[in-house]
Amino acid sequence: MRVAFNRSLILAASAAMLLSTAAFAPPVQDTGSYAAVLADTDRPEADRARDxxxxxxxxxxxxxxxxGQTxxxxxxxxxxxxxxxxxAVGEDGEVIAWQPAEFIAFQASYGESLTTVDEENENVSAIRSPIGAPAFPQALDLVFxxxxxxxxxxxxxPADTAAKVxxxxxxxxxxxxxxxxxxHAATSGAGLGVADTLHRIDIADVRxxxxxxxxxxxxxSGILLDPADPLTTNVFDPAIRGRTSQFVLKFRKPA
Incomplete structure (x- = not known):
């Protein structure tokens, strides 16, 4: 605690850098229409506990x-x-669930999760394809x-994977x-190498x-920002896991 004042200044500056790169949107208040989604007992209890x-x-x-969306x-x-x-999209909508083939080859649970969501939800379609070539259908309303x-x-x-995706x-x-x-947010100017070392990314690189x-x-949106996160710790470190500062960006394809 002897450096609490300086640490606070550093964390505040980090948060400011995150928010200055885009048009900041305050937390959305009109969430009542999603109450039924959060209460949906078809979702596992463990999921609902994380909402x-x-x-x-x-x-x-x-x-x-x-x-009704796809x-x-x-x-x-x-x-x-x-x-x-x-x-949320209901029986008239559809969810296209994509898991890269490389992830499935690396860890069996990724393939098992994809199979489970496909089998347990009538409006979910599972796709597996190389990470550089997601096999999405056309005319989606949202990719998340x-x-x-x-x-x-x-x-x-490959270095051009993000560009291809x-x-x-x-x-x-x-x-x-x-x-x-x-x-998961990284510090400004951290460089793309932190994707490997920290499993984070600089918001400016994403944008x-x-x-x-x-x-x-x-x-x-700043709803998932956390000033207590120094942004320099591996996200799987027990000291920070589940409590990272995260950015939320919304991009639109021009009409």
């Missing part, structure tokens, strides 16, 4: 998720958001990815469609890459 910390209703509102869940991990979207955009810069993958997302979205990215694909940044 508060993941700000699920606020994320859904920020991403403008609505019944949503691409990009690199689904364990399928938490796939199940959320399946409930949480805590995984940085994986496009992991060392085993962003181009594929742009092609898959309908005009006016949204691309929403949530990820630069996505805008280069033709997207327009529409808003940024």
């Amino acid at each position: 508060g910390s993941r700000k699920t209703a606020e994320i859904l509102a920020f991403a403008e998720v609505a019944p 949503v691409g869940d990009m690199i689904i991990g364990g399928g938490y958001f796939t199940r959320v979207f399946a409930s 990815t949480a805590q995984n955009y940085h994986d496009l810069h992991l060392a085993p993958f 962003n181009a594929a997302v742009f092609a898959a979205l309908k005009p006016g469609g949204l691309y929403v990215i949530v990820d 630069r890459e996505v805008e280069a694909a033709g997207f327009v940044l529409e808003a940024e």
Whole structure:
């Protein structure tokens, strides 16, 4: 605590740098329409227990998720958001759940999660394809990815992987469609190498890459920022795991 004052200044400056790179959007207040999604007992109890910390209703509102939409869940991990979207879009909507083939080859649980969400939700379609070539169908309303955009810069993958994925997302979205990215924040200027060492990414790098694909940044939300995170610790470190500071960006494909 003897350096608390200086530490506070540093953390405040880090948060300011994150927010200064985009049009800051305050936390979305109109989340009542998602109450039924959060209460949906078809979702596992363990998922519902995480809704508060993941700000699920606020994320859904920020991403403008609505019944009847077709949503691409990009690199689904364990399928938490796939199940959320399946409930939110309803029986008239569809969720396209993508897990890169390389992830499935690396760890069997990634393939198992994809199979589970496909089998347990009638409105979910699972796709497996190389990480540089996501096989999304056309005319999606939204492509969403949480805590995984940085994986496009992991060392085993070609340097142009992110560019290829962003181009594929742009092609898959309908005009006016949204691309929403949530990820663990790195310090400004950290460089793409921290994707491997810390599993984080600089928000400015994400914005630069996505805008280069033709997207327009529409808003940024600070709902998942945490000034207690120094932004320099590996996200799997027990001291910070589950409590990282995360940015939320919303890009739109021009109509």
